[in-house]
Amino acid sequence: MARKGKVTVVGAGFYGSTTAQRLAEYDIFDTVVLTDIIEGKPEGLALDLNQSRPIEGFETKLVGATTGVDGSGYEPTAESDIVVITAGLPRKPGMSRMDLIETNAKIVRGVAENVAKFSPDAVVIVVSNPLDEMTALTASATGFAKARVIGQAGMLDTARFTNFVAEAAGVPVGSVRTLTLGSHGDTMVPVPSACTVDGKPLSDVLDAKAIDELVDRTRNGGAEVVALLKTGSAYYAPSAAAARMAKAVAEDSGDVMPVCTWVDGEYGISGVYLGVEAELGAGGVRKVVERDLTDTELAGLREAAEAVRAKQADVANL
Numbered sequence: 001m002a003r004k005g006k007v008t009v010v011g012a013g014f015y016g017s018t019t020a021q022r023l024a025e026y027d028i029f030d031t032v033v034l035t036d037i038i039e040g041k042p043e044g045l046a047l048d049l050n051q052s053r054p055i056e057g058f059e060t061k062l063v064g065a066t067t068g069v070d071g072s073g074y075e076p077t078a079e080s081d082i083v084v085i086t087a088g089l090p091r092k093p094g095m096s097r098m099d100l101i102e103t104n105a106k107i108v109r110g111v112a113e114n115v116a117k118f119s120p121d122a123v124v125i126v127v128s129n130p131l132d133e134m135t136a137l138t139a140s141a142t143g144f145a146k147a148r149v150i151g152q153a154g155m156l157d158t159a160r161f162t163n164f165v166a167e168a169a170g171v172p173v174g175s176v177r178t179l180t181l182g183s184h185g186d187t188m189v190p191v192p193s194a195c196t197v198d199g200k201p202l203s204d205v206l207d208a209k210a211i212d213e214l215v216d217r218t219r220n221g222g223a224e225v226v227a228l229l230k231t232g233s234a235y236y237a238p239s240a241a242a243a244r245m246a247k248a249v250a251e252d253s254g255d256v257m258p259v260c261t262w263v264d265g266e267y268g269i270s271g272v273y274l275g276v277e278a279e280l281g282a283g284g285v286r287k288v289v290e291r292d293l294t295d296t297e298l299a300g301l302r303e304a305a306e307a308v309r310a311k312q313a314d315v316a317n318l
Contacts, residue, residue, distance in 0.1 A: 003030050008077040010111050011086035012036035014235040017045050022243035027058035033077050035065045071114050080119040082246050087111050088128035093227050100129050105315050108134045112141035123249050123284040127152045127242050131184035135260050136273045136312035146262035148284040153184030154258025154275040155241035160221040164214045169205050181275045182304035189300040190215045252282040261285045269305045
């Protein structure tokens with residue numbers, strides 16, 4: 001198998017380390033670099049993951065690097081093709097994603113500036129919360145073309161919606177297709193008109209009340225996990241989503257995925273990072289893919305755009 005390129009995961013918490021594991025086990029990269037500000041943690045995790053290679057049968061090499069808040073230690077990340085930013089504080093029970101905004105903005109800005117310095121040609125996938133705002137901030141701080149900075153949200157929210165529908169309908173997850181757009185938060189827009197079960201419209205399988213309940217559960221999917229864990233937030237499903245996005249970029253696949261990207265005219269919306277479907281390739285987002293939405297869904301998407309627009313402007317100065 002031909003392996004090529006380097007991907008860096010910034011932040012070696014549960015989310016970051018699991019993302020690094022998934023990327024390494026794809027066995028398509030030469031190197032996966034894992035960084036953290038906790039001295040020795042990324043090096044220890046990289047050593048542990050490397051020792052799993054004979055068991056899992058992959059050759060991708062993992063490298064750990066301790067970085068400083070002063071920007072030191074980023075040298076091993078140099079010339080990365082893809083950088084996944086997971087750095088920042090996770091939510092605790094009772095916290096909204098927006099409660100993290102000021103603290104995580106400072107962390108993400110520092111990371112983004114170092115990414116631009118050491119990997120000026122990278123595609124950046126942002127997963128730090130609040131997601132839409134941190135994606136916009138990363139684009140501003142790196143100065144990269146908008147297409148090269150993508151947020152991971154729609155993949156995760158769609159996966160949650162799919163799982164909930166499959167459970168409610170009593171069918172395998174592989175027979176369900178769902179979609180969520182909009183923001184990663186209160187103005188998330190699940191799109192029932194795009195959802196099918198065994199090729200049949202969702203409305204033919206579940207009644208309106210059941211669908212509404214699943215939509216609400218999807219919007220609150222992260223909070224549900226946080227409330228149960230009590231000491232952290234979700235990372236298995238989020239890391240799977242981020243890793244799949246990185247894989248699509250690395251393989252220049254052209255896969256269409258729901259992601260947070262720059263919208264400039266699509267759906268009558270301009271000048272904002274927002275959750276929409278996009279075709280991913282080596283340069284990041286090739287194009288935004290529009291689909292027919294119901295009037296209600298389109299109104300929800302435009303409402304989400306205006307809600308995140310103001311917040312994205314606010315974080316530009318944090």
